Amino acid sequence: GAVVSQHPSRVICKSGTSVKIECRSLDFQATTMFWYRQFPKQSLMLMATSNEGSKATYEQGVEKDKFLINHASLTLSTLTVTSAHPEDSSFYICSAITGLADLHTQYFGPGTRLTVL
Amino acid sequence: GQNIDQPTEMTATEGAIVQINCTYQTSGFNGLFWYQQHAGEAPTFLSYNVLDGLEEKGRFSSFLSRSKGYSYLLLKELQMKDSASYLCAVLDSNYQLIWGAGTKLIIKP
Numbered sequence: 001g002a003v004v005s006q007h008p009s010r011v012i013c014k015s016g017t018s019v020k021i022e023c024r025s026l027d028f029q030a031t032t033m034f035w036y037r038q039f040p041k042q043s044l045m046l047m048a049t050s051n052e053g054s055k056a057t058y059e060q061g062v063e064k065d066k067f068l069i070n071h072a073s074l075t076l077s078t079l080t081v082t083s084a085h086p087e088d089s090s091f092y093i094c095s096a097i098t099g100l101a102d103l104h105t106q107y108f109g110p111g112t113r114l115t116v117l
Numbered sequence: 118g119q120n121i122d123q124p125t126e127m128t129a130t131e132g133a134i135v136q137i138n139c140t141y142q143t144s145g146f147n148g149l150f151w152y153q154q155h156a157g158e159a160p161t162f163l164s165y166n167v168l169d170g171l172e173e174k175g176r177f178s179s180f181l182s183r184s185k186g187y188s189y190l191l192l193k194e195l196q197m198k199d200s201a202s203y204l205c206a207v208l209d210s211n212y213q214l215i216w217g218a219g220t221k222l223i224i225k226p
Contacts, residue, residue, distance in 0.1 A: 108161070111158065
């Protein structure tokens with residue numbers, strides 16, 4: 001099956017710094033990637049939808065200036081958490097699809113555990 | 118508003134059968150998913166139902182009733198490795214995935 005990787009898998013940073021998380025589709029081209037956040041014992045919350053070559057679409061309540069998303073190629077999307085604070089500590093997961101016709105088939109990355117001290 | 122309901126936690130015995138229910142109220146329906154998620158890991162796809170009825174896949178089966186807004190995931194011959202959270206998610210009319218909070222399944226020997 002299709003493989004999606006995320007890097008780093010785990011990151012610890014100081015409050016006020018920025019952290020970049022990469023999401024790569026390894027063996028297919030992903031026109032659309034999704035970024036989720038999951039707090040402990042809660043379900044996934046969609047943060048934004050990232051389309052290659054265009055601006056990301058953010059969900060209500062997600063600050064686009066704080067969570068910068070760049071989908072520069074068909075295999076790479078990045079999420080940058082700017083000026084991170086302890087409340088941003090969470091499990092960030094990306095997923096990718098080959099196209100809207102394949103929306104029912106999302107391939108998930110392994111996730112990135114962010115801890116902000 | 119859109120809503121997905123599933124039990125928070127369930128306990129079952131190794132070798133037994135367990136049914137995890139999911140009810141949903143969404144704006145439109147384009148399919149229902151079940152995912153398995155082990156602690157600290159991303160979800161893994163289990164099943165996708167878009168038509169009414171039962172879909173069987175090995176030890177796991179998923180059922181859908183669109184008229185009732187209801188689905189269940191049936192796990193047979195439970196193994197210790199089945200201990201995980203099981204997430205129900207619905208694809209709405211805007212093709213957005215609406216996620217349930219997940220059911221934590223605890224398997225006891």
